[in-house]
Amino acid sequence: MARRLAQVAKKVGVSEATVSRVLNGKPGVSDATRQAVLTALDVLGYERPTQLRGERARLVGLVLPELQNPIFPAFAEVIGGALAQRGLTPVLCTQTKGGVSEADYVDLLLQQQVSGVVFAGGLFAQADAPHEHYRRLAERRIPVVLVNAAIDGLDLPCIACDDAVAVEQAWRNLVSLGHEHIGLVLGPPDHVPSRRKRAAARAAARAAGRELADEFQESSMPRRCGRPVARLPGRQRSRPGRLPRTAAVDGRPPARPPSHGCRSPGTGPPTRPTARSPTPPRCSLCTAPPSGCGGPNRASATGR
Numbered sequence: 001m002a003r004r005l006a007q008v009a010k011k012v013g014v015s016e017a018t019v020s021r022v023l024n025g026k027p028g029v030s031d032a033t034r035q036a037v038l039t040a041l042d043v044l045g046y047e048r049p050t051q052l053r054g055e056r057a058r059l060v061g062l063v064l065p066e067l068q069n070p071i072f073p074a075f076a077e078v079i080g081g082a083l084a085q086r087g088l089t090p091v092l093c094t095q096t097k098g099g100v101s102e103a104d105y106v107d108l109l110l111q112q113q114v115s116g117v118v119f120a121g122g123l124f125a126q127a128d129a130p131h132e133h134y135r136r137l138a139e140r141r142i143p144v145v146l147v148n149a150a151i152d153g154l155d156l157p158c159i160a161c162d163d164a165v166a167v168e169q170a171w172r173n174l175v176s177l178g179h180e181h182i183g184l185v186l187g188p189p190d191h192v193p194s195r196r197k198r199a200a201a202r203a204a205a206r207a208a209g210r211e212l213a214d215e216f217q218e219s220s221m222p223r224r225c226g227r228p229v230a231r232l233p234g235r236q237r238s239r240p241g242r243l244p245r246t247a248a249v250d251g252r253p254p255a256r257p258p259s260h261g262c263r264s265p266g267t268g269p270p271t272r273p274t275a276r277s278p279t280p281p282r283c284s285l286c287t288a289p290p291s292g293c294g295g296p297n298r299a300s301a302t303g304r
Contacts, residue, residue: 004046011040023049039089042112061109061117063093063102075120075147088115106133116143124150127190149193163193167200175208183216194219 005016012019014033021029022037029037035058041048042059060083064072080090091114093105100108102123109117117137123129124146134154137144146158174182184201186194198217205212 004044007044008037008040008046011044012036025049035087043089043091048113058088059091059109059112059114060088061093061105061114062090063095063105063117063119063122065095065102065121067094072120079118079120103130103133106137110137110140110142114142116145118145118147120147122146124154124156125192126188127151127192129190149196151192160193163196164200164203167197168204171201171204181216184212184218186217186219189219 002016005019009016009019012033014037018029018033019037021027022034038048039058062076062079062083064076067073076090076092080092083090091109091112093100093109095102095105102119106117124131124134125148131151131154134144134156138154138156144156146154146156147160148158149160149163150156150158171182182201182205184198186198188194202212
């Protein structure tokens, strides 16, 4: 008991006597200090006294599927900061392979009398996954917010982007860059956002008078060094100075190969400085020597 008082007092920055007054329900403690002590109890994993268990803690669970994908740490930083500004303490619950499941985290959060739960990605987006823990939160009237598209029937507040519009814009952008073979890198087959993106990509391809071939769709992404990896067939090698004709909608386009010169259609091959010659000024757009640049900045690069 003494150790618990000392830890809570150190966490809050008050005396052990103040913590004792809060735990015993005695007066003489401000509401802010009382709430800070109760929150410290929850954060440190101590059970509240029986007479205080009816009060819901000012804790909000933030459940993430992983931290290797950089989007999820970004979510944690923004959501955690917003909660802290409102006097709430975020409790980060990160899933790992073979570790605590999403349903187990929900049980732990319920034991801590949380005020709400935010799921930034999770099983709610997969049609074939278990969803009973979401319904259990709803039955207990715990506020829940889902980030990303969810399956039908959960009836929980959800924040998600318009997958159809996003794919349509990405598709048109890649076509405008000259890409001819556009592939999709998607999540599992039962992943709701991936289903919507696939349907939108097929519609975009049909609008352009084409069909989205199955060989240009990758749904099962193996992991290498913690990062998803997918290989799309039909990738063509590009000559220096030419953009590749294959690109992925749900990932980054293939990197442009390094080029030592730049030319426009109808111009001759680029000239390069010899190893012994002084390095000439470079074009501000393509970094090529001005004599070999056919770009719009040739005049400004050469001074003529």
